[in-house]
Amino acid sequence: MLDFQHNYITTEVVTNMATLPIKNKIRELRFFAEEMTQQELAELVGVTRQTIMAIEKCKYSPTLEVAFKIAEVFGQSIDEVFQYESS
Amino acid sequence: MAMSFREKSIWISLISTLLIFGDYFLNILFLGGVSEEIAQSAALGLFLRALVLIIIIEIVFQGMLAISNRKEAELGANERDKLFEYKANSLGYIILVIGVFVTLGRVVFLELNPEFFTQSNTFNIPLLTAHILLFSFIFSEVVRFSAQLYYYRSGH
Numbered sequence: 001m002l003d004f005q006h007n008y009i010t011t012e013v014v015t016n017m018a019t020l021p022i023k024n025k026i027r028e029l030r031f032f033a034e035e036m037t038q039q040e041l042a043e044l045v046g047v048t049r050q051t052i053m054a055i056e057k058c059k060y061s062p063t064l065e066v067a068f069k070i071a072e073v074f075g076q077s078i079d080e081v082f083q084y085e086s087s
Numbered sequence: 088m089a090m091s092f093r094e095k096s097i098w099i100s101l102i103s104t105l106l107i108f109g110d111y112f113l114n115i116l117f118l119g120g121v122s123e124e125i126a127q128s129a130a131l132g133l134f135l136r137a138l139v140l141i142i143i144i145e146i147v148f149q150g151m152l153a154i155s156n157r158k159e160a161e162l163g164a165n166e167r168d169k170l171f172e173y174k175a176n177s178l179g180y181i182i183l184v185i186g187v188f189v190t191l192g193r194v195v196f197l198e199l200n201p202e203f204f205t206q207s208n209t210f211n212i213p214l215l216t217a218h219i220l221l222f223s224f225i226f227s228e229v230v231r232f233s234a235q236l237y238y239y240r241s242g243h
Contacts, residue, residue, distance in 0.1 A: 047165040050091045050239070054167060059242050063166050 022061040023083045026052070029074040045069045092159035093168045094239045095152055101232035103144045108225045111137040115218060119211035126213035134221075171238040179231030186223020190216055 030036045038052045045052070045066060054060035055070075062070070064078075071078045090098075114133050118126040153160040164172065194216060197204050212218055 046162065047167070048091045048093070048159060048162070050089070050094075051165055051167040054242060057242070060167055066166060 020058050020061050021085050023058055023085055024055065024070075024081055026056045026070065026081065029076065029081065033074060041070070041073060044073045091168075091239070092152065092156040092162075093164060094236065095156070096149060097232050097235050097239075099148045099152065100145065101229065101236065103141055103148070104225065104228055104232065107137050107141050107144070112218075112222065112225075115212060118213055123213065126211075130213040130218075171235050174238060175231045175234035178234045179227040182227035182230050183223055186220060186227065190219045190223070193219065 026041070030038070030041060038056070039049045042049045042052045046069070047066060051060065051062075051066075055062050055066075067078055067082055071081045074081065111133055115130055118129055121129070
């Protein structure tokens with residue numbers, strides 16, 4: 001079950017990768033952080049839920065400061081959360 | 088997508104600007120039929136009314152919005168909001184600059200060709216130069232608000 005959800009989430013992130021070169025695993029990390037909501041993550045980082053949503057969908061690339069904060073929330077390094085994919 | 092506090096706030100500004108200054112400019116157009124002196128004082132009265140109205144409406148509605156979204160209001164603009172604001176400001180600035188140059192061109196042209204002065208105001212609009220500038224400013228504001236809303240709605 002967990003494997004299925006993990007694969008599903010990863011696929012979802014990959015599907016949304018058509019927009020900006022900076023990709024992320026936020027959706028996956030939220031799932032493994034006891035299904036943390038976008039609102040909860042937004043409050044921890046100090047941005048709005050809409051901003052988290054846009055980052056997650058790779059429609060908006062966050063500043064380094066916000067990227068570091070997100071990584072910190074999940075206890076990961078920044079490159080484990082965000083990846084740059086040059087075309 | 089649910090609207091953020093910032094987006095709702097911009098909607099309030101856009102709608103109030105369109106309604107209040109739309110009504111103002113329509114009234115100004117209808118002043119074309121009266122004498123210049125009366126038209127000028129009426130225009131000033133209308134402008135003061137529009138100014139007071141927009142201040143009151145912005146204070147009341149933005150205040151109500153802030154009270155009902157206290158958490159987001161206290162958070163302030165985050166980096167994405169600021170980015171949209173900068174982008175929209177650039178567009179609004181272009182409109183404003185065009186308006187300023189049109190006004191300058193008109194002033195210089197009439198200074199050099201005073202015989203065109205009466206023909207330059209076909210609709211007999213009082214304080215025409217000031218109104219071209221005011222229209223440019225209001226239009227630039229509308230473009231600014233609309234651009235911000237476009238960025239929010241297009242999910243950038």
